[in-house]
Amino acid sequence: MRYWNHHGMNGWGFGLMTVGLLLVLALLIVCGLALFRHLDRLPQQRPGSWPPPTAAPDPEQVLAERYARGEIDTDEYRHRLETQRQGRRPDSG
Incomplete structure (x- = not known):
């Protein structure tokens, strides 16, 4: 028996093995x-803040959004909007 041929590995085998290794490394x-x-x-x-x-x-x-969904009508929307905006104004006097 002849064991000095590296189990059939020739120049092409080493070349393909090198290319395969480079492809695996590139993928990693x-x-x-x-x-x-x-x-x-x-x-x-x-840390510890989830969600x-x-x-x-x-x-x-x-x-x-409530007005757009139809949950409130136009008069209620305007009244609530005015109330919110009045509450944000600083007190004068």
């Missing part, structure tokens, strides 16, 4: 970069 690098970019885009949160805090909706926006 691309996956790592994609994971890094994905994690970098997540919103920054304080992330959200801003309270603007009262006028909520009122406009």
Whole structure:
């Protein structure tokens, strides 16, 4: 028996093995970069704060949404809007 031919590995075998290894390494690098970019885009949160805090909706926006859905009529919308705007004015006097 002849064992000095490396079990059939010739120049092509080593070349294909090298190309395959480079492709696997390139795939690992691309996956790592994609994971890094994905994690970098997540919103920054304080530890232990889940779900992330959200801003309270603007009262006028909520009122406009209720009016758009038909929950309140035009007179009630105008009355509530005027009441909200009066409450925001600083007291004069």
